[in-house]
Amino acid sequence: MMTHILRILRDRWLLGSGLFILWLAVLFYATTAHIRASDQIVISRQSHFVDLLRERGLVADAVQVVKQASVDMVRHRHIITSERLPLDLMAAASHVTVIEMAAPLGDLPLRELRFYADVESTYTVRKR
Numbered sequence: 001m002m003t004h005i006l007r008i009l010r011d012r013w014l015l016g017s018g019l020f021i022l023w024l025a026v027l028f029y030a031t032t033a034h035i036r037a038s039d040q041i042v043i044s045r046q047s048h049f050v051d052l053l054r055e056r057g058l059v060a061d062a063v064q065v066v067k068q069a070s071v072d073m074v075r076h077r078h079i080i081t082s083e084r085l086p087l088d089l090m091a092a093a094s095h096v097t098v099i100e101m102a103a104p105l106g107d108l109p110l111r112e113l114r115f116y117a118d119v120e121s122t123y124t125v126r127k128r
Contacts (some may be wrong), residue, residue, distance in 0.1 A: 039094070041083040043069050048110040049099075052117055053080060058097070082117070091127040098123070
């Protein structure tokens, strides 16, 4: 796949220009910006959910994982979850990323979580 992309870039003469370096920098930032955040918290009852997030590159290895959270725990932090959370909890956070899942209840193995996990959406909730 990477050789195919490099061939396209070479054919369009982007390899020798600064555009290629700019493209690589944007690609690197887009894939690692959310990993560098030290203020993430994962809220999930699924024991393998954090493994799924690590596979997708959404969290760092040392992310805090909890089954239940309070407003003080999430204040000004980035919540990552697949659960339905109360609005006051989401409003206290800086951002909320939700992985949509149509999974049955119970603790599922990672293989099944991969099957049920859909797209992730990030929200900012504010209380007026």
